[in-house]
Amino acid sequence: xxxxxxxxxxxxxxxxxxxxxxxxxxxxxxxxxxxxxxxxxxxxxxxxxxxxxxxxxxxxxxxxxxxxxxxxxxxxxxxxxxxxxxxxxxxxxxxxxxxxxxxxxxxxxxxxxxxxxxxxxxxxxxxxxxxxxxxxxxxxxxxxxxxxxxxxxxxxxxxxxxxxxxxxxxxxxxxxxxxxxxxxxxxxxxxxxxxxxxxxxxxxxxxxxxxxxxxxxxxxxxxxxxxxxxxxxxxxxxxxxxxxxxxxxxxxxxxxxxxxxxxxxxxxxxxxxxxxxxxxxxxxxxxxxxxxxxxxxxxxxxxxxxxxxxxxxxxxxxxxxxxxxxxxxxxxxxxxxxxxxxxxxxxxxxxxxxxxxxxxxxxxxxxxxxxxxxxxxxxxxxxxxxxxxxxxxxxxxxxxxxxxxxxxxxxxxxxxxxxxxxxxx
Amino acid sequence: xxxxxxxxxxxxxxxxxxxxxxxxxxxxxxxxxxxxxxxxxxxxxxxxxxxxxxxxxxxxxxxxxxxxxxxxxxxxxxxxxxxxxxxxxxxxxxxxxxxxxxxxxxxxxxxxxxxxxxxxxxxxxxxxxxxxxxxxxxxxxxxxxxxxxxxxxxxxxxxxxxxxxxxxxxxxxxxxxxxxxxxxxxxxxxxxxxxxxxxxxxxxxxxxxxxxxxxxxxxxxxxxxxxxxxxxxxxxxxxxxxxxxxxxxxxxxxxxxxxxxxxxxxxxxxxxxxxxxxxxxxxxxxxxxxxxxxxxxxxxxxxxxxxxxxxxxxxxxxxxxxxxxxxxxxxxxxxxxxxxxxxxxxxxxxxxxxxxxxxxxxxxxxxxxxxxxxxxxxxxxxxxxxxxxxxxxxxxxxxxxxxxxxxxxxxxxxxxxxxxxxxxx
Numbered sequence: 001x002x003x004x005x006x007x008x009x010x011x012x013x014x015x016x017x018x019x020x021x022x023x024x025x026x027x028x029x030x031x032x033x034x035x036x037x038x039x040x041x042x043x044x045x046x047x048x049x050x051x052x053x054x055x056x057x058x059x060x061x062x063x064x065x066x067x068x069x070x071x072x073x074x075x076x077x078x079x080x081x082x083x084x085x086x087x088x089x090x091x092x093x094x095x096x097x098x099x100x101x102x103x104x105x106x107x108x109x110x111x112x113x114x115x116x117x118x119x120x121x122x123x124x125x126x127x128x129x130x131x132x133x134x135x136x137x138x139x140x141x142x143x144x145x146x147x148x149x150x151x152x153x154x155x156x157x158x159x160x161x162x163x164x165x166x167x168x169x170x171x172x173x174x175x176x177x178x179x180x181x182x183x184x185x186x187x188x189x190x191x192x193x194x195x196x197x198x199x200x201x202x203x204x205x206x207x208x209x210x211x212x213x214x215x216x217x218x219x220x221x222x223x224x225x226x227x228x229x230x231x232x233x234x235x236x237x238x239x240x241x242x243x244x245x246x247x248x249x250x251x252x253x254x255x256x257x258x259x260x261x262x263x264x265x266x267x268x269x270x271x272x273x274x275x276x277x278x279x280x281x282x283x284x285x286x287x288x289x290x291x292x293x294x295x296x297x298x299x300x301x302x303x304x305x306x307x308x309x310x311x312x313x314x315x316x317x318x319x320x321x322x323x324x325x326x327x328x329x330x331x332x333x334x335x336x337x338x339x340x341x342x343x344x345x346x347x348x349x350x351x352x353x354x355x356x357x358x359x360x361x362x363x364x365x366x367x368x369x370x371x372x373x374x375x376x377x378x379x380x381x382x383x384x385x386x387x388x389x390x391x392x393x394x395x396x397x398x399x400x401x402x403x404x405x406x407x408x409x410x411x412x413x414x415x416x417x418x419x420x421x422x423x424x425x
Numbered sequence: 426x427x428x429x430x431x432x433x434x435x436x437x438x439x440x441x442x443x444x445x446x447x448x449x450x451x452x453x454x455x456x457x458x459x460x461x462x463x464x465x466x467x468x469x470x471x472x473x474x475x476x477x478x479x480x481x482x483x484x485x486x487x488x489x490x491x492x493x494x495x496x497x498x499x500x501x502x503x504x505x506x507x508x509x510x511x512x513x514x515x516x517x518x519x520x521x522x523x524x525x526x527x528x529x530x531x532x533x534x535x536x537x538x539x540x541x542x543x544x545x546x547x548x549x550x551x552x553x554x555x556x557x558x559x560x561x562x563x564x565x566x567x568x569x570x571x572x573x574x575x576x577x578x579x580x581x582x583x584x585x586x587x588x589x590x591x592x593x594x595x596x597x598x599x600x601x602x603x604x605x606x607x608x609x610x611x612x613x614x615x616x617x618x619x620x621x622x623x624x625x626x627x628x629x630x631x632x633x634x635x636x637x638x639x640x641x642x643x644x645x646x647x648x649x650x651x652x653x654x655x656x657x658x659x660x661x662x663x664x665x666x667x668x669x670x671x672x673x674x675x676x677x678x679x680x681x682x683x684x685x686x687x688x689x690x691x692x693x694x695x696x697x698x699x700x701x702x703x704x705x706x707x708x709x710x711x712x713x714x715x716x717x718x719x720x721x722x723x724x725x726x727x728x729x730x731x732x733x734x735x736x737x738x739x740x741x742x743x744x745x746x747x748x749x750x751x752x753x754x755x756x757x758x759x760x761x762x763x764x765x766x767x768x769x770x771x772x773x774x775x776x777x778x779x780x781x782x783x784x785x786x787x788x789x790x791x792x793x794x795x796x797x798x799x800x801x802x803x804x805x806x807x808x809x810x811x812x813x814x815x816x817x818x819x820x821x822x823x824x825x826x827x828x829x830x831x832x833x834x835x836x837x838x839x840x841x842x843x844x845x846x847x848x849x850x
Contacts, residue, residue, distance in 0.1 A: 025791075029790065029791060108812065110810070110811075110812060114801060116811060116812075121793070124823060208823070208824060223651065228653065228822065246846065249846040252846070252848060253846055253848055256848035256849060260848070260849055364841050365454065366450075368546070368549070368839070370839055371839070371842060372839060372842070373842040373844060374843045375844045375845055376842055376843075376847040376848075377847060377849050379849040380539065380844075382849075385539075385849065386541060387533065397653065398548050398549060398632050398633070399548070399632075399653040399655075399837065400824040402837060402838060402840070403840050412823045412824065412827060414796070414797060414827060414828075415811070415827070415828050416789050416799075417798040417799070417801055418785075418798075418801075419798060419800045419801030419805075420800055421674040421678055421800050422678075423677060423680075423681035423801075423802045424685055424802050424804040424805050424807075424810065
């Protein structure tokens with residue numbers, strides 16, 4: 001494994017693209033039952049390959065330790081037996097899902113007799129560029145096979161041995177079930193030119209790019225890609241405690257929204273609270289958060305009510321902490337809260353806590369985010385929690401798909417028109 | 426009107442973007458009935474402004490003639506009374522359409538009691554960059570108002586007076602019906618920096634760009650845009666005459682597919698015909714086309730059957746003629762036809778003519794184009810013919826929308842989640 005095989009990368013990538021395109025054509029014509037059988041076989045073969053995967057992963061981990069990678073990165077890289085078992089289980093969950101490919105989404109007949117049907121079809125070839133977590137390989141393979149798409153996976157160099165060890169049983173399972181092994185390919189080089197080639201779409205072979213990783217990776221892909229991108233840029237999520245919030249619910253849901261896991265994109269980063277209820281309620285919410293180890297950064301009104309809070313700067317309203325830190329702002333009612341979210345939010349996930357049905361309805365209608373919640377934790381922003389079985393990410397753009405991206409979101413449609421010789425006047 | 430006011434363009438464009446964003450928020454909260462009323466008012470005011478529009482257009486046309494613009498361009502620029510009346514009528518057609526905004530696309534309850542609904546919402550602010558045809562202003566305004574989106578229109582400099590004259594009554598009608606006049610804005614400068622600013626998305630103000638014009642404009646927008654693009658790149662459409670085609674239907678449908686209008690994107694550019702039926706049928710099809718003034722460029726087998734055909738070069742299979750020229754290739758059955766379309770087609774619109782149900786089913790399933798037809802003319806590739814009332818173009822990409830883009834395709838969705846205090850375990 002080296003960074004020095006640049007001369008061969010363009011030819012290698014072109015070959016990978018051509019193989020993926022052929023596999024996509026074949027996969028698009030397979031039956032839902034064949035894809036379900038292949039997903040079960042993939043899960044079984046993954047289970048059988050547990051030792052080989054663990055050995056490859058141990059090599060990746062020790063190489064990463066030698067290179068001095070930070071502990072959280074090494075944690076993401078590590079595949080222990082429960083994580084490997086979880087990958088196989090994820091594939092079985094995906095196998096149990098409905099498959100919308102070929103479904104008739106709409107159908108109508110025109111006055112001239114033309115019969116027009118809109119039919120769900122796979123997108124084609126999906127390129128995924130990801131960092132650190134080698135288990136993305138199995139999730140992405142499962143969602144793409146379910147939705148009839150071929151996938152080309154490019155992982156960070158630190159995870160390449162692990163990704164290849166996961167892909168091997170997956171490809172064997174596809175071949176054993178009569179589907180093209182090239183439906184799931186790992187870019188087998190750490191040459192950075194491979195990423196550049198994928199961003200250009202491999203001469204038309206890639207239909208969609210999905211970056212999975214930190215903000216800088218996603219921003220680079222969105223900036224440089226010459227093919228469509230479905231990306232998760234940032235989760236700057238808000239929980240808004242309305243004047244008519246149930247106090248106990250506000251304490252517990254806010255705590256969960258921030259502290260269940262602070263590193264996930266659905267974690268609340270800013271708490272907005274109405275000035276009418278803040279004097280009584282904010283100290284209680286703050287006490288729970290502080291007891292759990294959360295630091296608070298408040299505006300002047302919040303700091304006056306919570307002595308332990310430090311003053312927030314303007315930049316705090318735009319910070320995705322991904323840590324046990326919460327920005328807190330006292331607002332003057334619903335309109336002010338909605339304005340704050342419109343100005344600083346990332347259109348990802350935002351929640352209102354209130355017993356007032358009209359305020360809830362206004363918030364749900366007027367906040368323009370992929371997910372808006374009433375009386376629930378923002379940490380429910382997750383494909384699994386939505387019932388999608390798995391997700392390849394949460395899309396923060398507005399086109400094609402918003403929110404959790406599961407197999408159903410990896411489809412598009414075509415129009416099938418049936419006539420009897422119609423000519424257009 | 427000059428090209429010299431570059432210094433002010435960035436500030437002007439930022440202001441336009443901010444106005445559009447405010448208008449989009451307001452429009453997204455309007456009722457379907459309010460938008461319907463506004464669309465009727467827009468049509469009425471357009472009718473009333475017929476003289477002003479004609480006068481502005483006459484100025485554009487005479488300036489274009491002075492600059493020596495080609496006759497077809499001047500024809501596209503010209504707005505005669507029937508064309509102005511057609512714009513108003515188009516708005517009334519759009520007004521009569523259903524409005525999907527706010528519709529519940531799906532709804533389910535999770536085991537934990539969370540109630541999840543997927544709701545149709547507007548995209549937000551749509552930027553349209555177009556050439557020549559000033560009537561795009563009215564069509565785009567109508568489709569965007571119908572779908573609750575604000576629109577920023579940038580037209581070619583040759584059409585700016587006309588576009589402004591069309592937008593004035595449209596904006597007056599919006600304001601008169603209580604909707605934001607800024608929902609429809611024309612970029613009032615010919616400064617080319619304005620296009621660059623739109624390609625960058627006006628600091629996040631533009632959610633989607635739609636280019637309407639020639640291939641070079643669309644390619645530039647797709648290449649340089651930093652926001653999602655819904656574009657129509659090319660219509661390299663095929664009509665495939667299968668061995669079991671009805672001969673009379675093949676003659677008439679092929680003629681219509683090529684010759685009804687040669688300059689539209691749904692015009693057939695390549696005829697594929699099975700070698701088993703070509704000896705009897707191709708001369709008949711060719712005779713009809715030649716009599717209508719169509720030139721034929723054939724492969725060796727086609728030229729042997731049609732003496733008037735000239736030899737096609739390899740480049741002819743990739744040429745979007747948009748003219749009375751047809752490439753003709755004799756193929757060895759269904760697989761060869763599908764392979765040809767996969768290699769040279771533009772995934773726009775392709776048709777099979779056959780009485781063989783199995784061959785038709787295979788073609789419809791395996792050809793990966795936005796529109797596939799059986800026994801009908803490719804010239805039906807049109808939003809009006811699909812029953813969409815109007816279209817803003819035909820999308821040739823695979824994400825978000827394929828085929829005709831009407832008001833329904835200018836929407837996205839959000840998830841509205843209702844709970845009772847759920848925290849995520």
